[in-house]
Amino acid sequence: MPSDGDVAFLSFGLRAPGTLRCVNIRLPECSFHSEMSDCATGRCLGSARYYGNAFAGELTIPTDTFSSLNSLFVKLERRSWFFDEVGWLEIPPTARPNWITAVGRKLVERPVTS
Numbered sequence: 001m002p003s004d005g006d007v008a009f010l011s012f013g014l015r016a017p018g019t020l021r022c023v024n025i026r027l028p029e030c031s032f033h034s035e036m037s038d039c040a041t042g043r044c045l046g047s048a049r050y051y052g053n054a055f056a057g058e059l060t061i062p063t064d065t066f067s068s069l070n071s072l073f074v075k076l077e078r079r080s081w082f083f084d085e086v087g088w089l090e091i092p093p094t095a096r097p098n099w100i101t102a103v104g105r106k107l108v109e110r111p112v113t114s
Contacts, residue, residue, distance in 0.1 A: 009059060010039070012088070013072040023065060027076075029054040036061065068094040 007027045015021040022039035025048050036045045049060045066072050072091040 008077040009074065010077050011061075011066070011072055011074045013066040014070045015065075016067060017069075021066065023061075025059065025061070027057075027059070031057075036065070 009025040009027055010022065011025075012020070012022045023045060024037050024039050025034050027050055028034060030053055031049075031051045033047045033049055036048050037043065038045055045065065046062055048062075051058045051060070070093055073088045074091060075086060075088045
């Protein structure tokens with residue numbers, strides 16, 4: 001949970017089939033690299049890049065943080081009284097079904113070749 005004045009970006013999705021992951025990223029007030037941490041363990045998962053200011057910006061995370069085969073749920077968490085300002089937003093999967101090939105018992109993404 002962020003402290004007063006802090007803003008955290010929370011994301012929840014699947015890392016691999018059946019493996020849930022929740023990531024916490026503290027957002028700075030200006031462009032910066034920010035540490036990503038696992039919400040369950042607190043372990044550092046790498047860094048994200050924030051471009052922007054305190055009012056608007058773009059957050060970039062490594063592509064292998066979550067599976068592109070499933071939806072991702074995100075929210076901004078700010079300390080304010082007791083209510084949830086926005087709730088969770090769903091981002092649809094980015095992989096198209098014809099990109100997925102079953103190899104043995106694992107699913108892997110493969111780009112479509114013409």
